[in-house]
Amino acid sequence: MLKDVTFGQYYPAQSFTHRLDPRLKLLMLIAYIVALFVAKTFYGLALCALFVVAATLISKVPFGSVLRSVKGILFLLIFTSLLNLFLHSGEHLLVEWGIIHIYLEGVLFAVFLMFRLIFLVLGSALLTLTTTPVSLTDGLESLLKPLKYIKFPVHALALIMSIALRFIPTLMDETNRIISAQKARGTDFETGNLIKRVKAIIPILIPLLISAFRRAEELGDAMDARCYTNSPNRTKYKKLTFGWRDLVAALVGAALIAGVVLFNVYAYDIFPAAYPYVVIL
C-alpha cells in the first residue's frame, strides 16, 4: 500500500519539463492552479487538461505514474462528488426517489468539481515527478527570499523541507519493515472494527517514532560534525538560472490564464446552444 505513494518520488529523465528552472515550475503550478479556479466553463477546464497532458507528454513521465497520484484522493473525490450530486439543486430534474433529487445542474457541477480536483492533483504530481526534491526546495527558498527581511527563517525552512523529502523513502522502508515484523507476530490490520484497527497501529507507530527520533539525533550529530551552523555566510553550490526554456514556459503559463479568462468571458459566443451546459459557476 505504502509503495504506491508517488508523492515526492522523483522520476529521473532528461526532458524539457525536467530542465525547467524549479522557481518557474513552482510559479507555473501556481498559475495552473489559479487557472483551474478561475475557470468557470468546461472550455477552460479542457484547456487546463490540454496543458497538463502536454506537459506530461513532454516530460517523458509515463501517464500511469502521474495518474497513480489520484489514487490517494479517490475517497475524497467520490465523497465530494456524491455530495454535490445530491445537494445541488437546479431546474432540470433527472431523478426523483424519495428525498433524493438529482438535477442535471448537479451532475454537471459534480463532474466539473471532480475534474478540477483531479487536474489539481495531476499538476502537483507532475511537479514532484519532474523536479528533484532538492531543486524544489532550492526554488522555494529562492522564491521566499524576500521574506528574509521580515526575519522569516527561509533557509532553515528550506533545509527542513529538503531533509523531510530526503527521509520519505527511508522512513517508508522502515514502516514497511515494522509492518512486516508485527504481521509476523500475528497482527491483523485488515479485519476488525475501527477501534481494533486503530489499536493495531500502535505497535507500528511507536517503533517508527522511536526510530525517527534516533535518526534525527544521528543526523543532527552528522550535520554538526559537518560544520553546520545557521549562519548567513553559508554559500549555495547550485545556482538557479533562467534559460530560453523558462521563457517559453512562462509564456505558455501566461497564455493558459489568458485563455481561461477569455473562455469565461466569451463562453456564450462560442456555441450559444451549449451555453447553459458549459458554464458551471
Added chain:
Amino acid sequence: MSQLQTAENTQNQQDFTALSFENVKFWYPEAENAAVNGVTFSVKKGEFVSVIGHNGSGKSTLARLICGLLQADEGNITVWGMNLADQKNLFEVRRHTGIVFQNPDNQMVASIVEDDVAFGPENLGIEREEIGRRIDWALNAVGMSEFRHSTPTRLSGGQKQRIAVAGVLAIRPDILILDESTAMLDPQGRREVIEVVRRLNKEEGMTILLITHFMEEALLADRTIVMNRGEIVMQGAPQEIFENGEALLTYNLCLPEITRIANTLREHGIDTPPCLYPEELAAHIADCAEKRVLKNISSPRVPKENDEKRGVWDIKINNLTYTYSAKSPFATQALKGVNLHIGDGEFFGIIGHTGSGKSTLIQHLNALIKLPTAEKKYKPKKVKKGQTPPTMPRLTVGTYDLADKKCDFLSLRADVGMVFQYPEYQLFAETVEDDVAFGLKNFFKDLKAEEVKERVYAALTAVGLDPAEVGEKSPFDLSGGQKRRVAIAGVIVTRPKILILDEPAAGLDPLGKREIMELLHKLHDEWCRTVIIVSHDMDEIACNCTRACVLSDGKIFDCASPHELFSRADELISLGLDVPLTAKISNALKRRGIDIDSDFTPDGFARAVISAFEGGENHA
C-alpha cells in the same frame, strides 16, 4: 587567531600531534559510571590508529568527544593544536576533523549525491567553483564519481557509506574518524570502505582513527588501542595486541579465530608461532609439514551427523519468482526462479550480498509476501517467442500450501517465526512481558492470563533472561544485547516449528555475536525444529549450519553443506562474497600443494590438519 597560526606552523613538522587526550573523563547524564574514565593518549599526524573494545566500552563516546559533539567533564582534549575546552575553537576543530558514523542513511541531508557532498563546503561558506572542485576530488577519492547525480537511497550500503565519507572529505579534514562505519555493511561494502580509508592514509597522509569490531580491519592500522569500561587497557602494534589474545579475553573481547586455530595446532605438537593472517598460518603449517617430510596430506572429513528428524516440516520451494514495484519505472526482479528444499530439523544458512533477494525469499516463507494464488492464472501478458511460459511458483511449508488461497496464514505465522534484522527496533510495549506476550495474544486469543504469563516466562528464560528481573522493566531500559533477546523471545513465544532470523548477530560485538549463535543452537535443540539464518558472515555459516545456499542476483548459485560450498571459495569471492577464515587458510595451503579437506569450522580444520600430520608421521 594566534593559536591558529601556531597550529599552521607546527603542522609542517613531522611529529605534529594531531590529537591528544589528557586524563579525559565523561559521564552521560544520570549515568553512574563514567563512559570515558581517565583516558590519555595522543595520535601523530599521518598515523593510522584503530580502536577496539566491546559494545559500551566508550569507543564511540571517544569519537564524539574529539569532534566536540560531546564536551568532556574533566581533562583536556587538544585537536590540531586547539584546546576543545574553549568553545570558540569548536568550529575550527570541526573543520579539521571528519567523522563517519555507523548508519549511512542517517548521515545524508540531500537526495542527490553531489548536493549531499556539497553540504559541508556550503556550511564553510566556500565559493561555488571551489565547492565544485571539492566535490570532484572527494567523489574521485572514494571512487564514486559516476554516481554524482544519483539518489543515495538507490545505492548499496557500501556505496552509500562511501558517499558519506566523500561528504566528510569535502570539508578537507586532517583527521578522519570512522565510528564503526563498516558495521552495517556486507563484506563487499566493508572492503570498499576500508580500501578508501587506507588509500587516504597512504596517499593523502590523512590521520585516521578507525573504531571497529573487525580484527582484519584493526590489523591494518599502525597502532591499536583497546578500550574496556571507559579506559584504555592496551595499546601497541595491532599484531602484538592480537597475538597475545588471552589478554583480550579479560576485556570482554574474543580471541581471534585464527589465534584459536594456531593454539589448537600448537597443543598438538604442530609448532606454529602466533600469526594473524591466513597466508601466514598456511606458510607455517607448510613449513612444519616440510620438516616432517610430508606429502599428500589429506584426511577423511568427519561427516556431520544427519539430523533430519521426521520430514514433516520440510520447506519446498519451486520456481519462485518475485518482482518489486512491478509495472513501475523502478521494477526490479528480486527472485528469478528459485528452487530450494530445506529439510525438517536443519540449521540452514542463506548467504548472499545486499540485494541478492535473501529478504524477499524469507518473507515468502511466512506469507508476508504472498504467492499468486492457484485460482489466478499465472501468466505474464507477453511471452517472448522461443521462451516457455513460466510455470506457477509453488511453496509448501510442512502441511501448509502457500499457493492455496484458503491457507490459514495466521497459524502459518505462528508456526514459522520470523526475527527481522535489528529486531530490537520493533519493540514497543510498556513492559518486556507485554511485548513478548503481544504475538502470543494475537495468535491464541483465548489463552488465559496465567497461561500467557507462563509461556512468556518460558520464552524469556529460553533466551537467557531472568523473567523475574526484566519482566516488569521497560524494554527501552535494557542494553542492546538484552533488547535483541527480548525481541527474539517475542517471536519464539508461540513455539514456532521453524525459526527464521535475518542477520541475527548484526551490529553486535564479537562476544555478543558468539552468545547469540550459542542461543540459536540452544533454541534449535530445545525449542524449535528448523532454524534458518540469513547472514553474510561466512564464519557464522561455516560453524553453525548443516547446509546453506548462496543466492546471487535472485538465483540459487549453490545449495550444499558448508564443506562443499566453501570448497568453491574462489567462485564465492568472485560473486562479491567472503569465505570463512579456514577456507582462506585451506586455499593458501592448496597453493603450496597441501590439500586439507575439512568442514571449515575452526575446530574441524585444526583436527583435519592434526590428523593429516599424524597420518604423515606414520608414513615416515
